Amino acid sequence: MKNSPIIALDFASTNDAYNFLLLFEQSLFVKVGMELYLQEGPSIVYKLKEMGHDVFLDLKLHDIPNTVGKAMKGLARLGADLVNVHAAGGEVMMIAAREGLEAGTTAGNKRPSIIAVTQLTSTSEKQMQEEQLIKTSIDESVVHYAKLSKTAGLDGVVCSVLEAKAIAEACGKDFLRVTPGIRLAEGDSHDQIRVATPANARLLGSSHIVVGRAITKAENPVQAYKNILKMWEENA
Numbered sequence: 001m002k003n004s005p006i007i008a009l010d011f012a013s014t015n016d017a018y019n020f021l022l023l024f025e026q027s028l029f030v031k032v033g034m035e036l037y038l039q040e041g042p043s044i045v046y047k048l049k050e051m052g053h054d055v056f057l058d059l060k061l062h063d064i065p066n067t068v069g070k071a072m073k074g075l076a077r078l079g080a081d082l083v084n085v086h087a088a089g090g091e092v093m094m095i096a097a098r099e100g101l102e103a104g105t106t107a108g109n110k111r112p113s114i115i116a117v118t119q120l121t122s123t124s125e126k127q128m129q130e131e132q133l134i135k136t137s138i139d140e141s142v143v144h145y146a147k148l149s150k151t152a153g154l155d156g157v158v159c160s161v162l163e164a165k166a167i168a169e170a171c172g173k174d175f176l177r178v179t180p181g182i183r184l185a186e187g188d189s190h191d192q193i194r195v196a197t198p199a200n201a202r203l204l205g206s207s208h209i210v211v212g213r214a215i216t217k218a219e220n221p222v223q224a225y226k227n228i229l230k231m232w233e234e235n236a
């Protein structure tokens with residue numbers, strides 16, 4: 001799996017996503033989320049893989065263990081490099097997800113890496129405490145979910161940059177810390193709450209960053225990507 005910034009292809013159609021990708025000359029690490037996948041289905045993943053891109057299929061599965069396990073068995077055949085679930089689904093659900101992926105991976109192929117969303121980067125500590133009734137700090141909740149994900153045999157988590165260091169300390173440096181909520185210092189945060197710059201992401205221990213609007217909505221997406229890549233690589 002590449003280590004370059006993961007570009008969130010949050011587009012409404014394959015055409016919009018392809019037109020965006022045509023701007024770039026190199027193979028990228030891209031993320032397909034609910035918006036694009038629910039319009040286009042598995043074909044978008046096949047096509048992006050054919051084009052030579054690494055693919056994070058960000059469907060954040062969260063259901064009973066049997067359903068998630070069976071869904072992951074199917075997803076394994078799509079060829080994505082990275083898939084995910086919500087850690088709030090629990091340890092048994094995460095084990096079922098990993099086992100489903102293993103069962104669906106054909107002989108000779110590597111199973112996709114699987115990570116769990118801890119607390120969404122759009123969630124504040126206040127919201128978590130008042131709406132989810134989790135009476136602890138957001139850092140503690142995220143690290144707790146990371147440890148649970150590790151116990152379930154997952155490869156890492158989605159978290160904010162702000163918790164990446166604590167997760168590396170608790171779960172080890174090889175445990176993935178994939179961090180959305182990336183913004184440039186002068187950029188709009190939009191709906192994100194726990195945000196950080198690409199440079200801080202590297203300094204504070206993210207293993208991968210996910211960047212959507214700061215690239216896709218930029219006047220010059222290729223230049224925006226290059227700037228972010230430089231900030232990410234310079235601080236390694």
Ligand SMILES: O=c1ccn([C@@H]2O[C@H](COP(=O)(O)O)[C@@H](O)[C@H]2O)c(=O)[nH]1
Pocket residue numbers: 008010033117119120121122158159180181182190192210211212213214
């Ligand atoms: O906690 C999470 C989990 C997933 N995401 C996804 O990442 C991108 C971020 O897009 P931006 O435009 O850079 O805000 C988006 O696809 C989310 O679904 C997240 O933001 N936070």
